[in-house]
Amino acid sequence: MNVHLYERLWMWAAVAIIALFIGTIGVATFGQALRPPSHVETIDPSQVFTDPRFAQPGVTRAEGGRWQVNAVLTAFAFLPADIEVTAGDPVTFTLTSIDVTHGFQIVATNGNTMVVPGYVSRFTTTFERPGEYLIVCNEYCGTGHHTMQGKLVVRERQP
Numbered sequence: 001m002n003v004h005l006y007e008r009l010w011m012w013a014a015v016a017i018i019a020l021f022i023g024t025i026g027v028a029t030f031g032q033a034l035r036p037p038s039h040v041e042t043i044d045p046s047q048v049f050t051d052p053r054f055a056q057p058g059v060t061r062a063e064g065g066r067w068q069v070n071a072v073l074t075a076f077a078f079l080p081a082d083i084e085v086t087a088g089d090p091v092t093f094t095l096t097s098i099d100v101t102h103g104f105q106i107v108a109t110n111g112n113t114m115v116v117p118g119y120v121s122r123f124t125t126t127f128e129r130p131g132e133y134l135i136v137c138n139e140y141c142g143t144g145h146h147t148m149q150g151k152l153v154v155r156e157r158q159p
């Protein structure tokens, strides 16, 4: 079978690109601990504040030193906007939106998820480095999108 040189080059280029994409997923999954959302929970967006999961948005300490963050996203705010946890302890974020699709990205960490009205986004991560982290909305949600931000403070764990 005679395959033209250019045809062959393009075929190998396509194979290389596919291998690169699969490799990227591998690096993100195993190297950077990026995970797709593990739960698919639904919620009535008009009843969020009477739902037991979000009746009291805020940060609580759960069993085993784990932090539980329950936050509601709305145009154009995070409730609560200030989150404080300790370094080295797992933090579970439980998030939902009462209006449109928002993003929840903790800059310079692997904390990043889309928050869609009608669904509960949940992920757990651990922050090893104490400091202040910016939380931004990374899904365009309206005219105030760029002002939608919060703050995560990771404190040194007390011995």
Ligand code: CUA
Binding pocket: 074, 075, 076, 101, 102, 103, 137, 138, 139, 140, 141, 142, 145, 146, 148
């Ligand atoms: Cu919320 Cu962009």
